[in-house]
Amino acid sequence: MPAIVRILARRLATSLVVLIGVSILIFAIARIIPGDPARIALGPNATADAVAVLRDKLHLNDSIIAQYGYFIADLFHGDLGISLYTNRAVTRDIADFLPATLELVFVSGLMMVMLGIPLGVLSARYRGTWIDHTIRLVTLLGVSAPGFVWAVILMLVFAYFVPIFPVAGRLSDGSGFQPITGFLLFDTLISGNIRAFGDALWHLILPAFALALSGIGQAARLVRSNMVETYNKPYIEMVEAYGFSARRIANRYAFRPSLIPSLTIIGLDFAAMLGNAFLVESVYAWPGLSKYGVAVILRKDLNAIVGTVLIISAMFLIVNIIVDLLVSVVNPRIRLSERPA
Amino acid sequence: MTAPTLKIENLKLGFKLWSGMIEVLHGISLHIGKGERVALVGESGSGKSVTARIVLGMLQEMSSARISGGLTFEGIDLDKLKPRDRHHLRGTRMSMIFQDPTSSLNPVYPIFTQFREVLARANPAISDAEARMKAITALADVSINEPERVLDSYAFQLSGGMNQRVMIAMALANNPSLLLADEPGTALDVTVQAQTLKLMSDLVEQHGTSVLFISHNLGVVREFADRVYVIYKGRIVEQGLTKQLFSNPQHPYTRALLAAVPRITGGGIPDIAEDTAGFHDPLIAHPGASEKELLS
Ligand SMILES: Nc1ncnc2c1ncn2[C@@H]1O[C@H](COP(=O)(O)OP(=O)(O)O)[C@@H](O)[C@H]1O
Numbered sequence: 088m089p090a091i092v093r094i095l096a097r098r099l100a101t102s103l104v105v106l107i108g109v110s111i112l113i114f115a116i117a118r119i120i121p122g123d124p125a126r127i128a129l130g131p132n133a134t135a136d137a138v139a140v141l142r143d144k145l146h147l148n149d150s151i152i153a154q155y156g157y158f159i160a161d162l163f164h165g166d167l168g169i170s171l172y173t174n175r176a177v178t179r180d181i182a183d184f185l186p187a188t189l190e191l192v193f194v195s196g197l198m199m200v201m202l203g204i205p206l207g208v209l210s211a212r213y214r215g216t217w218i219d220h221t222i223r224l225v226t227l228l229g230v231s232a233p234g235f236v237w238a239v240i241l242m243l244v245f246a247y248f249v250p251i252f253p254v255a256g257r258l259s260d261g262s263g264f265q266p267i268t269g270f271l272l273f274d275t276l277i278s279g280n281i282r283a284f285g286d287a288l289w290h291l292i293l294p295a296f297a298l299a300l301s302g303i304g305q306a307a308r309l310v311r312s313n314m315v316e317t318y319n320k321p322y323i324e325m326v327e328a329y330g331f332s333a334r335r336i337a338n339r340y341a342f343r344p345s346l347i348p349s350l351t352i353i354g355l356d357f358a359a360m361l362g363n364a365f366l367v368e369s370v371y372a373w374p375g376l377s378k379y380g381v382a383v384i385l386r387k388d389l390n391a392i393v394g395t396v397l398i399i400s401a402m403f404l405i406v407n408i409i410v411d412l413l414v415s416v417v418n419p420r421i422r423l424s425e426r427p428a
Numbered sequence: 429m430t431a432p433t434l435k436i437e438n439l440k441l442g443f444k445l446w447s448g449m450i451e452v453l454h455g456i457s458l459h460i461g462k463g464e465r466v467a468l469v470g471e472s473g474s475g476k477s478v479t480a481r482i483v484l485g486m487l488q489e490m491s492s493a494r495i496s497g498g499l500t501f502e503g504i505d506l507d508k509l510k511p512r513d514r515h516h517l518r519g520t521r522m523s524m525i526f527q528d529p530t531s532s533l534n535p536v537y538p539i540f541t542q543f544r545e546v547l548a549r550a551n552p553a554i555s556d557a558e559a560r561m562k563a564i565t566a567l568a569d570v571s572i573n574e575p576e577r578v579l580d581s582y583a584f585q586l587s588g589g590m591n592q593r594v595m596i597a598m599a600l601a602n603n604p605s606l607l608l609a610d611e612p613g614t615a616l617d618v619t620v621q622a623q624t625l626k627l628m629s630d631l632v633e634q635h636g637t638s639v640l641f642i643s644h645n646l647g648v649v650r651e652f653a654d655r656v657y658v659i660y661k662g663r664i665v666e667q668g669l670t671k672q673l674f675s676n677p678q679h680p681y682t683r684a685l686l687a688a689v690p691r692i693t694g695g696g697i698p699d700i701a702e703d704t705a706g707f708h709d710p711l712i713a714h715p716g717a718s719e720k721e722l723l724s
């Protein structure tokens with residue numbers, strides 16, 4: 088479909104521009120934070136000479152523009168520099184910590200879509216009835232507290248008072264499973280280790296649900312309100328007049344047109360989970376990017392800060408591109424338009 | 429004589445709202461003989477659309493609607509039918525055409541998807557190929573030259589006139605005995621509206637379909653209808669053969685309606701002075717055209 092290719096190309100181009108902008112911004116901000124990274128890295132007992140050598144090695148004595156030049160040149164080789172906190176390549180650190188975060192966010196997003204959208208459809212189809220009232224009340228509860236509050240509440244209830252789920256981590260102690268990609272659900276499956284898969288899933292459910300709850304509520308409420316509006320459209324009156332079944336009208340003729348305005352917002356909510364995940368990760372001692380991110384900021388670990396922020400922005404942009412593509416698939420007006428949408 | 433296609437007796441409708449009851453229909457009676465084309469004429473808000481929706485059984489599904497009176501369809505008392513059987517009439521034995529064809533077609537599905545589902549109302553087991561063939565024939569009947577292309581298009585890709593033809597084709601595809609046309613094509617421009625009305629008129633004549641033609645455009649009514657009911661604020665105020673009514677309007681409201689100059693822009697007969705004394709006069713039926721006489 089040429090229109091989709093065109094949309095994809097446009098979005099990729101704008102995303103690249105955004106990424107460059109973000110890199111410049113975060114590059115500058117990271118260097119404005121007070122404190123000498125070399126001194127922090129080497130500790131208070133290091134000699135002034137040692138600090139000067141490290142500063143030189145890090146190009147910290149060059150102009151900020153020259154520093155950015157070095158950074159970009161390295162970036163082209165897939166090199167984000169060395170973290171002063173872990174003494175390893177930043178890319179390596181990210182490869183270690185990012186999968187845990189992505190897995191969490193991905194499963195939360197799945198929950199949001201698989202629970203939130205059907206709840207919204209149900210609510211709209213039975214608008215004005217007790218089903219609708221119940222769903223609206225429950226989802227209002229969901230959106231009324233941020234993810235980390237749910238994280239604490241769910242942990243207290245389902246891991247402490249009624250210990251069904253584990254309190255922390257991604258695998259039980261002594262499971263002995265060696266990750267391959269770092270996406271544990273995936274790794275355990277491809278190595279055929281069903282026990283480890285169950286274990287990983289068990290650890291994931293509570294934090295993912297906590298992170299998803301407000302998204303589920305938001306998606307349900309959004310889908311409901313867009314769909315209730317759609318129910319007043321002449322094309323719904325038409326299919327009602329022709330006696331199409333209420334179920335079919337709900338699941339197809341009213342749902343799909345109202346999905347178009349809903350999708351964009353659901354996509355934004357999903358992307359926002361990347362940010363909210365930080366707090367949920369802290370609550371569940373989830374070994375994701377959040378612990379790393381906070382540590383490197385406190386240590387003014389320049390390369391690691393810039394690398395982490397860039398990777399998260401890139402994830403944001405990828406999610407947005409996917410959502411845009413989905414919208415154009417659902418909306419024939421975009422898919423079929425001859426001029427650039 | 430055979431039973432009329434539709435008989436409405438003393439139909440009353442009210443809505444129970446937060447603010448209390450509002451009465452919309454105050455006991456209207458009308459009927460449509462087999463193959464007859466009957467117009468229901470009145471200004472906006474007089475209760476024309478709700479009447480059509482009650483005939484289809486749609487308003488009955490609304491919890492706020494209070495409905496009483498008799499509805500008979502081809503001799504069958506609709507209120508005695510099981511809800512399932514009654515619902516089954518929709519889209520099969522009765523169908524409807526709306527004001528704005530383009531917004532009456534779903535924007536995210538191609539025409540064929542909707543057409544197929546309309547055909548499946550009468551024949552749930554219909555195959556894709558069969559549905560396509562039937563749809564193509566139906567579209568050809570409404571003078572669409574490239575039915576294949578139209579079927580695979582979305583409503584927004586087609587002109588209003590084209591969409592109206594599609595609506596007419598869908599409405600008649602299952603060969604219903606009653607067509608409810610609620611101000612059909614009022615949203616279209618005048619020439620297109622006239623063309624598509626002519627088309628609809630020819631087709632219902634061919635099929636012998638009975639039509640309830642709702643309109644506020646008297647010019648169109650005069651051309652299209654065999655008989656006319658004039659409705660004012662939920663009451664039928666005058667009824668008669670089209671010829672009688674136009675040559676010799678009796679009720680003050682009908683006279684005002686006829687005297688009002690129709691707007692050129694697809695509208696009809698707006699701007700009648702509010703509540704002139706005689707508008708609430710009782711029903712006037714032309715000789716030989718009362719319910720009693722016609723149904724005896
Ligand atoms: N669902 C509803 N709730 C309350 N009032 C309604 C509803 N539907 C229609 N009405 C009222 O009934 C009257 C007749 O409406 P309608 O049949 O649509 O008029 P028209 O003759 O223009 O087609 C109007 O006054 C309208 O406000």
Ligand SMILES: [Mg+2]
Binds near residue numbers: 476477478
């Ligand atoms: Mg109306």
